[in-house]
Amino acid sequence: MVTSSPIIVALDLSSAEEAVRLAKAVTPHVGAFKVGLGLLHGAGPGVATALVDLGKPVFADAKLHDIPTQVGAASRRLGRLGVRWVTAHVSGGESMLRAAQEGLSEGSGGYAGLLGVTVLTSIGQSDLTAVGIANTPGKLVSKMAKVAAAAGCEGIVCSPQELAVVGTVAPELLRVTPGVRPQGAGKGDQTRVMTPQQAIERGADWLVVGRPITGASDPVAAAAALVASLEIPQGVEDR
Numbered sequence: 673m674v675t676s677s678p679i680i681v682a683l684d685l686s687s688a689e690e691a692v693r694l695a696k697a698v699t700p701h702v703g704a705f706k707v708g709l710g711l712l713h714g715a716g717p718g719v720a721t722a723l724v725d726l727g728k729p730v731f732a733d734a735k736l737h738d739i740p741t742q743v744g745a746a747s748r749r750l751g752r753l754g755v756r757w758v759t760a761h762v763s764g765g766e767s768m769l770r771a772a773q774e775g776l777s778e779g780s781g782g783y784a785g786l787l788g789v790t791v792l793t794s795i796g797q798s799d800l801t802a803v804g805i806a807n808t809p810g811k812l813v814s815k816m817a818k819v820a821a822a823a824g825c826e827g828i829v830c831s832p833q834e835l836a837v838v839g840t841v842a843p844e845l846l847r848v849t850p851g852v853r854p855q856g857a858g859k860g861d862q863t864r865v866m867t868p869q870q871a872i873e874r875g876a877d878w879l880v881v882g883r884p885i886t887g888a889s890d891p892v893a894a895a896a897a898l899v900a901s902l903e904i905p906q907g908v909e910d911r
Contacts, residue, residue, distance in 0.1 A: 677703040677899045678872065680731055680848070682882030683723070684708050688715035692722050694891055701895035704729040704756070706880055720753045729756035731848075731880075735789055736760040740771035747772040747786070751779025757848075759829060762788040762816040769823035785826030785846075790816040793831040793851030810837055817842040827877070832866035835874040850880040854898060872902055 679702045683691040688711060695705050705723045712720070712734060723730045732755040736743045743760060750758045760772040773786045790813045791800070797808060805812065813834040818841055820828050827846025828838055835847055852868045868879050881898065888894035 677701055678877065678879050678902070679868075679885075679895065679899060680704040680706050680878050680880045681885050681895065682706040682708060682733075682850070682880050683886065684710055684882050685886060686710075688719040688722065691715075691719060692726075694886060695723055695726055697892050698885065698895040699726060699728065701892070701899050702728070702885075704731055704878065706731040706733050706882075707755075708733045709735065717750065717753055720750075720755050724754040731755065731757045731759075731787075733759050736768075736772055737764045738768070740768045743768050744771035744775035746775070748775035748779035751776045751781075751784045754780070755784055757785055757787050757826070759787045759789050762790055762820050762828075766819050766823045769820065769825060773824045786824070787827045787829050787846070787848055788816065788820030788823070788825040790820075790828060790830045790834065810834055813837060814841050817845060821845055829880075832871040832874055832876065835871065835876055839875045846877050847875055848878045848880060849876040850882075852876075852879045852881055854884050854901075868898060869902060 681698055681702045683695060683705055685691045691711060705728060707720050707730065720730050720732050732750050734750060736746055747758055758776055760769055769788060776784050776786055791809045813830050814837045817828050817838045821842040821844060827848055829848045830838055831851045832849050835849060838845060838847055849871045852866060852871050854867060871879055885891050885894045
């Protein structure tokens, strides 16, 4: 069993009030909070500040992807909110990622780190082929991890299925893994998934979990049960 939680709860809820209320309830069982596009573009960035005040790291999943100047400006503003991580798509290229990291560092006073988003967990091989990408998700993530590392990203966001390849090509990157589902849970709109324990065993540093907690009849009990079920493989230090 882990001694502290590797769970980032994805607060993909309809209002800031609902998100903060649930975050307060599950705080003893999770390690960080994620604010996604729905809240960032709905309730607004202020929801991130409210979550920062709860005392745990906040992950602003902005998925920035634009020209370097615009991404740098956006990440600078996000860094001022006190968040610990911000995401940007690696497909935007190394120059864009560098601008994002520089803006984020400036806005946060060096506190926040950039996470490079690779291939979304909702995307399968057929989706890549349809847009003209011949590589498998694994090969594409491998290339993206190298770009993210070269650009100075702190970590990478990838599905559990690509954890091993990221560990091989860019072991210095923090590995943040969505697409984790407890045994028996539905996939929802995810395609490339594994159980939380499988992801831990493959080298995940953080597990992003949304609906299995937020959609549960008792989110607190669901979060507690999930953390209690995890075991760190021998040779891997507890968080």
